[in-house]
Amino acid sequence: MSDLLTNLNVPQLQAVTLPPVHSLILAGAGSGKTRVLTTRIAWLMSTGQVGPHGVLAVTFTNKAAREMTARLSALVPINTRGMWIGTFHGLCNRLLRAHYREAGLPQTFQILDSADQLAMVKRLLKNLNIDDQKYPPRELCHFINAHKEQGVRAAQAEVYDNYTQKRVELYSEYETQCNREGVVDFAELLLRCYELLQRNEPLRKHYQERFRYILVDEFQDTNKLQYAWLKLLAGGGARVFAVGDDDQSIYAFRGAEVGNMREFERDWAGDNVIRLEQNYRSHGNILAAANALIKHNRERLGKNLWTDAGAGERIRAFEAYSDLDEARFVIDEIRELVRDGVPATQCAILYRSNAQSRVLEHELFAKGVPYKVYGGLRFFERQEIKHALAYLRLLGNADDDTAFLRVVNFPTRGIGARSLENLQATAHQINSSLYNAAASLSGKAGQTVGAFVRLIEVLRQETVNLPLPEMVEHVIEKSGLAQHYRTEKEGQERLENLDELINAAATFVDDEGTIGEGGALASFLAHASLEAGEHQAGEGQEAVQLMSVHAAKGLEFDVVFITGLEQGLFPHENSTAQGREGLEEERRLMYVAVTRARKRLYVSCAQTRMLHGQTRYCVPSAFLEEIPENLLLKLNKKGEAAAAPALSPSGGGLRIGQTVEHGRFGIGVIVASEGRGADARVQVNFGGSGLKWLALEYAKLTPV
DNA sequence: TGGGAGTGCTTTTTT
C-alpha cells in the first residue's frame, strides 16, 4: 500500500489521500491527472475505505475508461471487471439495461448513433410532410439534443415564437416515434437514466447508498445534464472527486459547461481544491509560451504550470508564402528529424480544421513519408457494418424502423420508393412499426415486402440458438450481404470488414464473459453503438501523426507542429464571431495544442491559403503575438534561424500590414485580401473610418 | 435500378 504513494509530489499526494470530502482537482496539462485519479481509487480500496463495489468512476471516452481500468488493475490486485468504471453513456446504458422495465424500455432497446438519429428525423419530416428546407434535419437534431442535454423534455421546452413552437412539436413527435420503436439516442441514455433515478425512490436510494465514492474525469467537459446526474447519484452522502482543467475546456460548442467547475467549487468542494501545477511533460519554453497565452483569458480559475525540466529549445516559428509552402516546410523538417533519429510517431502535425490535412497529406505522400490521419470514418460507422448490424437489430427488435429501412432493399429486392411509401402510410394508419404493417400490405408491394419479412423470420429461427459470432456470420451470408459485396467491384475491403465484424463479435463474447440483460445480441449491438471503434486505417508503426487540435487532447508528442496559425482559421472566424467567449475557447484550444509538445514546438502560418476553392490572403494569428518574443526562434525559408527577426516578406507591392492612403478614407492598413486579377480586393482598416473592402481595380491605394 | 448531372455546404466531435 505504501508504495502506491511513492513518487507522488506533494499536491498529488494530498489529492490522493484526501479525507472523505467533496473535492476539485485542478489538474494542468501533463500534471499526472490520470495517475492521481487511479491512485486515489487504489488508495481508497487498499486502505479499506471502500470496496470495488462502492466506487463509480466516470470518463468521457471509452479510451479513457479503458486506460483507467488498466492502470487500476496494475495498482491493486483486484478484478476490475465488475466495477462501475466507464463513460457517462456506457454507465447509463448499463443502468437502463438492468432496470429496463422501470425505465419504460423494451429489454432489447437499441441505441441510435448520430447517423441513425439523423435518418430518423429525416423520415419523420417526410412522413409529416414538413419542408426540410425550413426545418433542416441536422439543425433539428441539434435542437433536440441540446434540449435533452439541458434535461428539457418537449413538454417543458420554452416556446418563444412560431418557428420554435413547430420545432418543439417535432421534438415531441420524435420522442413518440423513438418510444414506439423502442430505441434511444445518445442524449436519451443520460436523460432517461436521470429521470429514472429521480422518479424511482427505491432505485435512487439503492444506488446512492451503493456508491460511496464518485470520481469524474475531465470535469470541465460535463454538460448540465451530466452534472445533474452526478449530483443526484451523490445525493446520499457519496463523495465526489472531480478532476478537470478549465483551461482545457474545448467542447463548449457541444454543450460542455465550464461553469460547472466554478459551481462545483462553490457548492460542493469549498476549500478542498487542489491544484496540480507541476508539469512532467514539456520543456520550460513550451510551458512558458502556454502560460503566456492562456493568461489572456479572463474566465479562469487560475493556475500556472511549471517544470524542473529546464528551458529547452525555443519555439520555432515559420511564416510561409502559401499553404503548400507551409506543408513543404513541415515535411522537410520532419524528414530531417526522422533522419536524426526522432521516431516518426513522435512527430505530430496539428491543425484547426480537418480540411487542412489535404495539402499536408499530399506533400507527405509526394515525399514518401508514412503518415496516419486521425478522425476518419470509424469501424462501426462503415456502411457494410451498419447494414449487417441493421439485420441483427431487426432480429432483436423488429420494430426498429431505422434498421428496417436501411436493409429492406439492400441488397436490392425490387422494393422501390413506391412500395415503401405505401408501407409507411399503412404503418401510420394502424399505428405500428413498418415490420408489422408489412402484413397488411396488398398487391406487389405486399409480396416483395412480405418476402423480406419472411427472410428476417427465417434468419431469426435459424440463428436463435447460435453463439453470437456464428449468428453474425450466418446473417451476413444469408441476408445476401456477402454475395452482394462479392460481386461489387470494390467490395473486397467491405468483405474483409464484415469478416472483421465476426471477429469483433467473438472478441466481445470472450471479453464480456457473462452477458448482461437482454442477451448477447443486445449487448453487442449496444457496444457497437457506444464504441464506434478505433479508426482502423493504416496501422503504420513509423507514421507521422496528423490530427485536429481537438483530437490531440490528452495526447503528447516529442515534436509538435501547429499549422495554419492565421486569423480566421485559428482562431476560427466562426468562433470569434461569438465574441469574447468564442475567442477564449479558441485560445484554450491553442493552449491544448501547445501543451501537447514535449521537446520541440513549431508554429507556422501561411500568407495565402486555398479555402473553399479560392485563394485567401491571411494575416498571422493573434495567438502568435501572444507568445513572448524571447521564446521564439523565427526561421527563414531554409528552416534556419533568420538573420533579421522580421517574418519573410510577401511578393507584391501591396501586402498585408502595408500602410496605404485612400482619397476618401485617408490612411489605413491592409489587413486582408482575397481574389486575384480583376477580382482582387483588399480589406483596409482606416481606423476611425472603419474596415473597408476595396476592389484594387477601382480603388486608388497609394503605399505610404 | 443505377448512374450522371446539378446543387449546396463547408470548425471543432464523443457517445
Add this chain to the structure above:
DNA sequence: AGCACTCCCA
C-alpha cells in the same frame, strides 16, 4: 475544391 445529397433519365 471536394463531398454528400437529390433528382432525373435510360
